[in-house]
Amino acid sequence: xxxxxxxxxxxxxxxxxxxxVRTWMSHIHVDRGIGRMLVLLVIAFALFAVLNPRVFMNPxxxxxxxxxxxxxxxxxxxxxxxxLTGGIDLSLVSIANLTAITISTMYTGLVASDPALxxxxxxxxxxxxxxxxxxxxxINAFLISTVGITPILATLATMQIFxxxxxxxxxxxxxxxxxxxxxAVGKSTVAGVPVxxxxxxxxxxxIGLLVNRTPFGxxxxxxxxxxxxxxxxxxxxASVLYGTYLTTGxxxxxxxxxxxxxxxxxxxxxxxxxxxLVIVIAVLGGTNPMGGFATVTGVVLATLVLQVVQSxxxxxxxxxxxxxxxxxxxxxxxxxxxxxxxRRRSRYVASTQTRNIASMSNxxxxxxxxxxxxxxxxxxxx
Amino acid sequence: MTLAKRMKxxxxxxxxxxxxxxxxxxxxVLVIVMSxxxxxxxxxxxxxxxxxxxxxxxILAIAVLLVIISGGxxxxxxxxxxxxxxxxxxxxxxxxxxxxxxxxxxxxxxIGAVLGLVNGAVIxxxxxPTLIVTxxxxxxxxxxxxxxxxxxxxxxxxxxxxGLSTANLIAIESSRSYLPLLVVPVAVIVLIVAWMxxxxxxxxGIYAIGGDTEAARRAGFPVMRFQIILYMMVGAxxxxxxxxxxxxxxxxxxxxxVGTELDVIAAVVLGGASIFGxxxxxxxxxxxxxxxxxxxxxxxxxxxxxAWQRAAVGILLVVGVGIQALSARRASRRTFVxxxxxA
Numbered sequence: 271x272x273x274x275x276x277x278x279x280x281x282x283x284x285x286x287x288x289x290x291v292r293t294w295m296s297h298i299h300v301d302r303g304i305g306r307m308l309v310l311l312v313i314a315f316a317l318f319a320v321l322n323p324r325v326f327m328n329p330x331x332x333x334x335x336x337x338x339x340x341x342x343x344x345x346x347x348x349x350x351x352x353x354l355t356g357g358i359d360l361s362l363v364s365i366a367n368l369t370a371i372t373i374s375t376m377y378t379g380l381v382a383s384d385p386a387l388x389x390x391x392x393x394x395x396x397x398x399x400x401x402x403x404x405x406x407x408x409i410n411a412f413l414i415s416t417v418g419i420t421p422i423l424a425t426l427a428t429m430q431i432f433x434x435x436x437x438x439x440x441x442x443x444x445x446x447x448x449x450x451x452x453x454a455v456g457k458s459t460v461a462g463v464p465v466x467x468x469x470x471x472x473x474x475x476x477i478g479l480l481v482n483r484t485p486f487g488x489x490x491x492x493x494x495x496x497x498x499x500x501x502x503x504x505x506x507x508a509s510v511l512y513g514t515y516l517t518t519g520x521x522x523x524x525x526x527x528x529x530x531x532x533x534x535x536x537x538x539x540x541x542x543x544x545x546x547l548v549i550v551i552a553v554l555g556g557t558n559p560m561g562g563f564a565t566v567t568g569v570v571l572a573t574l575v576l577q578v579v580q581s582x583x584x585x586x587x588x589x590x591x592x593x594x595x596x597x598x599x600x601x602x603x604x605x606x607x608x609x610x611x612x613r614r615r616s617r618y619v620a621s622t623q624t625r626n627i628a629s630m631s632n633x634x635x636x637x638x639x640x641x642x643x644x645x646x647x648x649x650x651x652x
Numbered sequence: 653m654t655l656a657k658r659m660k661x662x663x664x665x666x667x668x669x670x671x672x673x674x675x676x677x678x679x680x681v682l683v684i685v686m687s688x689x690x691x692x693x694x695x696x697x698x699x700x701x702x703x704x705x706x707x708x709x710x711i712l713a714i715a716v717l718l719v720i721i722s723g724g725x726x727x728x729x730x731x732x733x734x735x736x737x738x739x740x741x742x743x744x745x746x747x748x749x750x751x752x753x754x755x756x757x758x759x760x761x762x763i764g765a766v767l768g769l770v771n772g773a774v775i776x777x778x779x780x781p782t783l784i785v786t787x788x789x790x791x792x793x794x795x796x797x798x799x800x801x802x803x804x805x806x807x808x809x810x811x812x813x814x815g816l817s818t819a820n821l822i823a824i825e826s827s828r829s830y831l832p833l834l835v836v837p838v839a840v841i842v843l844i845v846a847w848m849x850x851x852x853x854x855x856x857g858i859y860a861i862g863g864d865t866e867a868a869r870r871a872g873f874p875v876m877r878f879q880i881i882l883y884m885m886v887g888a889x890x891x892x893x894x895x896x897x898x899x900x901x902x903x904x905x906x907x908x909x910v911g912t913e914l915d916v917i918a919a920v921v922l923g924g925a926s927i928f929g930x931x932x933x934x935x936x937x938x939x940x941x942x943x944x945x946x947x948x949x950x951x952x953x954x955x956x957x958x959a960w961q962r963a964a965v966g967i968l969l970v971v972g973v974g975i976q977a978l979s980a981r982r983a984s985r986r987t988f989v990x991x992x993x994x995a
Contacts, residue, residue, distance in 0.1 A: 358783070419970070419977045422725060424970070426914060426969070427966045427969040427970045427973070430963065437959045546787050559780075591794070591795040591799045595796060598787075598795070599792060601788040605778070606774070606780070
């Protein structure tokens with residue numbers, strides 16, 4: 271931008287203020303996403319606390335919310351990662367079930383021959399289960415990145431395949447049995463806070479750091495915001511997609527471990543209602559389904575909001591179908607709200623762009639300070 | 653024109669714009685292989701039972717095809733289908749009256765169109781991702797149906813519907829093979845939609861929107877209005893699919909159909925419709941449905957447990973879409989090379 275050096279002082283101040291204001295605006299936007307969820311959380315909590323305080327404010331109920339939030343929350347964070355690159359991962363719940371089934375099968379198999387060995391190998395069994403999740407993620411990554419299938423269809427198909435394998439494996443029955451150590455972790459608390467919830471926070475912080483503080487995170491954001499621009503700026507979309515879907519597979523596997531930690535059973539059709547729920551949480555938490563924008567904090571808060579709403583619906587005796595209506599309405603409402611706000615914002619950006627171009631080509635400023643007439647001519651002829 | 657040249661010009665027409673020819677060849681090969689493997693396969697009985705099982709998926713697939721051509725993807729059609737059909741039967745049952753098959757059809761289509769309008773209005777007005785919107789409306793429609801309308805299985809259909817369920821177009825008593833009369837309305841709808849897509853401005857508009865929405869807008873198509881009409885039409889077609897399902901099963905179960913979305917979408921995509929919009933044909937879709945039903949039927953005959961069917965459809969989808977994606981990638985690479993040569 272050669273003309274910038276020739277700008278008048280007023281023009282420079284103008285540009286600088288403009289940039290500062292726009293940076294502020296972008297911060298306010300993020301904060302509003304998180305702030306909105308905080309407000310919703312408080313409102314939802316207060317509403318159900320007033321409607322049925324005896325059931326809802328019971329410490330057991332509150333602990334239940336904190337125990338059930340992690341499995342949904344980790345799946346939602348995985349979904350957020352996929353959406354960040356402009357994709358989606360519908361196979362997450364199937365991956366989690368496959369992991370849970372692997373753990374349960376291996377454990378019950380070992381217990382039959384040697385119970386003591388089965389207990390001591392608990393950690394290995396869990397690792398193998400998580401590895402199954404990562405392998406499933408690798409299959410997704412291969413189909414999406416190497417073969418080039420759209421994420422929706424690829425994961426719709428793998429969801430069906432993983433689910434089919436799980437049905438064949440279990441014969442459609444529920445498996446019982448999990449390493450005792452897992453159940454012990456599932457029941458333990460630190461200062462009244464369930465360990466599972468603390469684990470969830472650790473995972474959330476790690477993924478948050480991955481997205482916001484690492485080159486990989488920056489690349490996923492660029493890839494989602496504009497794949498073509500990402501390609502021309504030298505980002506290897508293949509490695510970004512592989513990294514993303516391997517991570518979602520890993521998180522799916524972790525969610526599977528949580529399934530079996532909370533309840534020592536595994537089946538092919540556990541948590542089928544989570545597919546919609548997890549998308550709702552991701553979008554509610556401020557993730558742009560078109561890609562490029564997401565906050566893990568928002569997703570964690572959205573998870574809590576929906577868990578509070580669900581447990582509140584239970585407390586005031588509404589059915590799970592009414593909860594699914596509420597989910598759908600909330601999802602569409604938030605997307606419509608975001609879309610309306612996004613349109614306003616894009617109009618704002620468009621106007622600042624015209625102003626920037628105007629200031630760069632010194633339109634309306636002192637013409638004598640613009641010796642670069644060729645550039646000014648080019649702008650004028652456009 | 654030499655024979656070789658004529659063959660060359662004939663080949664693309666036989667293959668078809670959306671690989672319909674390839675699909676037909678796969679179906680023929682599969683039928684031959686199955687007939688060799690199991691003598692009981694190549695009978696009129698099998699043919700009729702495959703046609704019967706393909707009726708509802710065909711109608712639903714036609715509805716999904718319209719959405720996919722326009723560049724979207726719909727997962728709420730199954731919820732709309734059962735919502736419309738169950739509500740109609742439920743009203744007739746609780747009110748103890750029978751408006752006749754035409755009345756039932758119109759009522760169900762009206763409900764389907766209203767639900768479709770909800771989808772269309774949200775998608776067209778706010779330009780939101782169709783998958784997520786329809787996932788949300790699927791939850792809403794299903795929830796409303798089960799909470800406010802009814803969750804009970806109704807075994808007694810109105811007489812006009814019950815009568816249709818036993819009506820056959822062709823009945824061969826000796827081999828107990830029956831071709832239901834409902835083949836006729838399904839064929840009529842398939843032909844009407846095929847005609848609409850090829851011959852009307854609305855049909856061209858759907859392809860244009862799917863190809864490039866902005867280009868369609870600038871070419872003068874009223875995009876928003878077309879999208880809303882499209883989703884209403886899809887809702888009405890899905891409602892007919894739901895009615896046919898209820899009639900064939902001779903009962904109305906509000907838990908039915910939901911869960912078969914993937915089989916239908918897989919059939920449409922196998923039939924050559926591009927998930928990015930702008931491409932797809934009715935013939936290909938029907939062939940895709942037939943292929944999925946044929947494979948389900950063959951697996952059953954070969955003694956493969958039904959549990960594998962789910963995985964089989966998933967694998968079929970991966971293979972079908974994978975070939976499409978790889979060939980699209982190769983085509984784009986070819987254009988790229990040509991460009992550099994010319995430059």
